[in-house]
Amino acid sequence: MNHLPLIALDGPSGVGKSTTAKRVALELGWNYLDTGAMFRATALALHRAGITLEDGSRLQLLLDGLRIEQRGTREFLDGEDVSEAIRRPDITRMVSSVSADARVRQMLLEQQRAIGSRGSWVVDGRDIGTVVFPNACCKIFLTASVDARARRRFLELRNKGNATPLEEVAQDLERRDHQDTTRAIAPLRKAPDATELDSSNMSLEEVVAWIVRNHRAHA
Ligand code: DC
Numbered sequence: 743m744n745h746l747p748l749i750a751l752d753g754p755s756g757v758g759k760s761t762t763a764k765r766v767a768l769e770l771g772w773n774y775l776d777t778g779a780m781f782r783a784t785a786l787a788l789h790r791a792g793i794t795l796e797d798g799s800r801l802q803l804l805l806d807g808l809r810i811e812q813r814g815t816r817e818f819l820d821g822e823d824v825s826e827a828i829r830r831p832d833i834t835r836m837v838s839s840v841s842a843d844a845r846v847r848q849m850l851l852e853q854q855r856a857i858g859s860r861g862s863w864v865v866d867g868r869d870i871g872t873v874v875f876p877n878a879c880c881k882i883f884l885t886a887s888v889d890a891r892a893r894r895r896f897l898e899l900r901n902k903g904n905a906t907p908l909e910e911v912a913q914d915l916e917r918r919d920h921q922d923t924t925r926a927i928a929p930l931r932k933a934p935d936a937t938e939l940d941s942s943n944m945s946l947e948e949v950v951a952w953i954v955r956n957h958r959a960h961a
Contacts, residue, residue, distance in 0.1 A: 752867060752930065754930060755891075773862060788801070808849070847928055881933050
């Protein structure tokens, strides 16, 4: 039975999961957990230590001692605020392979369960409804076409003064979709009991209102 009062929000890159999850958490008075940021902080730690996924025992040692925390919406690695550093392009490129590693996933799975197991969390990621919290009361699989996601991301980048062409943004999203859906462990897919919401033609407000309504109807 799915009884844990927790919203599992899964979906592909660039669909607006974290913005949506933060807003839903605010509306419900719940906490918000960004699991992508945990994978990014792990990738940053490996990068800083100069450790690769092939460095067996050194990697395990690093994972065992890793201190990743989320305070509010900021991400901390060993007490340092790394919220900006984890979004750097070099870390974004690294994180797909880091997040496909079984040892990394196991370490973060335990942390994610320890954080959310009492409920009242909105958790966004790729495998929250399928693997991390299969007992969540409310599972949403948020999608949007590659075109819609690329256009949103393109405008976001342009507002930050980044002139990456739309085509390149779309190609990057497709590459990440492919990596996330085809990896052997915990690939991105809709849980059988999740509700799919295609947000291609919806505003952020509409998506947030839909999820809050859906949650209240099933709570
Ligand atoms: O959502 P994001 O772009 O910050 O996620 C960063 C990476 O982590 C991305 O490559 C997918 C991966 N990820 C994952 O494998 N499982 C999760 N629950 C969350 C993110």
